[in-house]
Amino acid sequence: MNEVEQLSAPLAIVVVAAVLVVGVYVSSVVDVVAFRSVAGQRLRPGSAALHPARVARRLSRQQSVRTERPDMILRVLAPAAFLGLAAAAVTVIPLSPGIVVADVRTGIVLFGAAQALAIVAIFFHGWSPNSPFALVAGYRFVAVALSYELLSMFVLIAAAIPAESLSIGAIVESQAGLWNVIRQPLGLPLFLIVSLGVTFSGPLDLLDSNDLAGGGSVEDSGMQRLAWQTARHAMRIAFAACTAAVFLGGWHGPVLPGGLWMALKTFAVVALLGFLDVFVARISAERFVRLAWGVLLPFAFLNLLIAGVGAL
Amino acid sequence: MILFALVGVPLLAGLVTWVVGDRRLGVGSIVALGGVAGTLIVAIAVALEQPTHGLDWGGGLSLTFEVDPIARGPLVLVPLVALAVVVYASSYGESLGRARLLGLLSIFVGVMELLLIAGDLLTLIMAWELVGLVSWALIAHHWRGNAPADAAHAFIVTRAGDLGLFISAGAVFATSGSLQFSGFGAFTDGGGAAVHVFIGGIVFAAFTKSAQLPFSPWLFSAMSGPTPASALLHSATMVAAGAYLLARLQPALDSVGWFEPLAIGVGLTTALAGSVVAAVQSEPKKLLAASTSAQYGFMVVAVGAGYPGVAIAHLIAHGVFKALLFISAGVAIDASGSSRFADMRLGRSHRTTAALAAVGALALAGVPPLGGAWTKEAVVAAAAHESVWIGVFVVLAGLGSAFYATRFQLLAFGSRRVDELALAADRAEDPTGLRNRSTTALMLLATATIALSLLWLPWGEEQLLKVTGGEFAASKLWEFAISIVAIVAGAGWAFLLWRRHRLLTPFGSPLSSISDWFGIPAATKVGLVDPVLALAGWAARLDDRVVDAGIGRISDGAQATSRLLARGDDRIVDAGIGRVSGGAQATSRLLARGDDRIVDAGVRGTARFAAWFSRMLDRFAEHGVDRAVDGSGRLTGALGRQSRRIQSGQTHQYYALIAATSAALVLVLVLWS
């Protein structure tokens, strides 16, 4: 990936901001559509498309609740860090042939680090309001998160093996002939599980879940809630983009220009995640932990083995 | 990679068998059998085209796998014997834990093959340790009795021998920087102290492994393992490793003068002593164990005499018939429900087993035209080629082997006297369905034993020459004649005793010390095993008691001594002073009474002065000395208490001390340089 030209700093900021803003909006629209379709409500495209904006307007006017003696620093820090990490994760992903915001040689490891730090940010979000339900949710989330932390690293490293490089751009190029989703059939599902976990959605909706009356966000309101939801959707976008780039061949595709392919694939993954979010029931934490250590981790090893044998 | 298959197939099969477990034992035994059979095929293939393969490990170390011509026979022998043993084991004993037994047997084959294809000392050491470990696990299979203790005994003795390998590896690596077998010849020709160390280590390890004197007794403690394990361990795998190592490295070892006499001496002694020990055993398995030592003594003699090929030939023949004998002994033990000869003589009830065992016994006795006989004659020839007297001694040992082989056969499978027939009859239909499978195993081995008698044909001999790749000493006719005579004598003697019903205890009352290896086990137990175990237990028990009792005890001691001093002072010094004063008073009084008339004022004055003086003396001296002694005592006590206060048990204060001392240390080091 030496022929990639770095974007200049202002342009890079603009690109990342654009990707995130568009992505977040689309992702939340997907949420609305999925929710209404599962709820059996009649689906009016216009209202669905405008719904996120309405919600944002309402929340931005709402007055924010204060809890007793919150950990104010972390309370402010949590959504900001979450959003920032999503942005950082987006920067290392090549958006189209030759265009990557930050072409670091260790892109994939950096992505993993961002994801690990995201778990910390999420824990802060549960910790900071100093309220029992949020605290329980935060602990539960971390306990579960530790069990798929390793998973993601193994999957990503396995994807990096055929490319013989840790740079995501190189990984995308290595899929010119054959996409990783076929080369390493176990990788994509495992990584999707991790994505569901870090965006605490669907079966792994263990943070802001209804069984804890809203869990980590039980005390959130107004801008706080808006910021947190935005950050969550941004992280989903980051994971979707990474999935598209690492497993679905990135910008490779017939006819259409590469950037468009990348966007389409990302959107497909976002839609998949959004629908999984509402269509799959929540799994209890301890059962998932047992599953993750006992079943999924061996699968990750197997995936690694497949990658290694393939590389030989 | 075919060499990897040679090792990997049995290992994999063993693990699978073990994992599958006792519940689906059928699958397990099939897997184990298939694994060993596959190993046999692979081994034959490997023996035909001798591949070599290197594995670079980095750090200047590398693993080499090669097939020396001399290793080809054992390569095929191990899975062959193991096949029969696994067949037997698949129906041996209670089904609980049988999967583990089968799996371990299969793994045993794998590691032994690894040992046989080892091309450098590092690989050899790995395989060597693994063999010891697996045999430990096999001996301790029935972990509820005293088997674990015996297993520990065997393991520790053999491990002590393994140290020899490490020493010699260190010596050769430090000198020549390589562990390749191929380089040893040049290394040993180079001479120097390292060579002696190297050869000493190798010989030590080999003798311990193949149960030469004075390490033989560990074979007896190995007897508490299940019979299949013993059969494999004695015939082809564990014990064979030592003899194989000697034969493999013989060219390198022979370069020092003391190797040849040492090997011949130890080998002959073991052969003769083993014969005597075997001749008085009251249990079949122990008899066979002793005979194993004796037979390996033959091989060591052959290596010492400079004929490794002969040793390997005898190794092969012995492996086959010894496994056969062990399995038949196991059948006898199961059928009679006792491990003693006294309850056996199953000739009538187990005719097939008896017949098959007879083949093995004949081979052990060295009766032509069986293969065992040929190889033994080869050993005799080799020894006689060295010196006639050595040959004679080997022939004597052969007489012994003939004796105990006959003894085994007669006592275990001889026919009973008429009054015992009833017993035999009701033991005849033993409920255990063992005989069918054990019979197949015995059949297999017996056919192999008989097949080996092809060696008597010139064709077979040249085949053997080709396989073992060594040359044989020409056997002279008179040697053959006297050894035949010796065999007939031994067997005949045994028959004679049998007729007189004195075969069970040939030399009158059972000689406990002889039958127990002349009390060597006690020696090793006291000298080696107990210390090791005690060390382990002690290390387990070592705790803060030892660590922190120290200073406290010191201070207590100090206080005690000071108190003692003070008391002693009170007792002795004061008493002394008091007595002085008393004496003075007494004398003065005596003087006074002695003479009233004469100027008694002066005398009284004297007396009063004496009394006063003594009182003064008493007070001051007492106070002075007392204070001095008490003070010193108090001082020591205080010091003790102070030093004791350091031991506050507070971790952070310890850390503080550590930090301070290390800072001081750094300072010292800086100033030093």
Place this chain on the structure above:
Amino acid sequence: MIGTIDVAFVVFSVAAVASGCGVFRVDSMIRATYLLLASFLNVGAILVLLLAEYLGVALLFMMTAEMIVMGLFMVMFMMNPAGLNPMNMVHQPRFAAAAGVVAAAGVAVVAVFADFPDAPVDAESDTIRELGIELLGGSMLVFESIGVTLMATMVCSVILSSATGRFGDGYEGSVAPALEPGGDHRPADDLYDPDAAMGHSMHGMDMGGMDHGEMDHGEMEHDS
């Protein structure tokens, strides 16, 4: 001249040291944990500046995971979770501070006065690839032994911390801590009072003190 790298270095190192001090100043264990994490992150950034790119990023995610675990343990052995009430968790503070200063000073002296060879790594070299080749080539043995050691560590820590050990319940022979620092242990009965035993102590109360442990030792010797 001062380049952007130098500026970044100064920023990162100030942040690292400041958050490091914060670890032991704040009165909330969670804040302490994640301040330590912050310190690690800054050091990782400095490593990236030093062209040890992979190591920096590896430190990043490794320490993140480690500190998450540490946070959980922090809350398990929590004295003051959220810093809701002021507290003092230190002992021998003066000596500790002095020792810290001395240690820092010692290393600093070395840093300033010792002279080292000047052989910087050239910015062009692909340090990541070199590291990988070194790890799977020359230093293979080292790398493997690290792996084996970590494996053994996992086993040991599981054995150490498992509630049901080889010799039965982990709480057997459990003794209450001293009431005053450095004092003797209280008799096992004290474990019955809930705030001393934290409700853990329903097991193994029949045998007082550590004699049960010694009994285990006895059995062990008997086995061997």
Place this chain on the structure above:
Amino acid sequence: MNLMTVLLVAAALIGVGVWGALAQQTFVMLMMGIEMMLNGVILAVAGFWAFTGAGLPKGQVLVIITMAVMAIELAIGFALVTAVYRARQADMTEGIGSLKG
């Protein structure tokens, strides 16, 4: 940014670590102090690698070894803390005086 500055930062980190390890009462905080020291060590080693090692990869290997040491220290430390808590119901260094002479 040169070797001296890097080593100075490392020195500061190590000093902070010593201070924390000696001053803190809770086992876990104590371990944090040790981690902080190792943090400084890593920085120092990386500095030496970058400025005096001529980019010899063995230096990076040393850093990896240090990381492994940290991980091992953490794992065994937590296991010990748990075991000590089981045996002594203690979470502070004052809680165990079994080394008391």
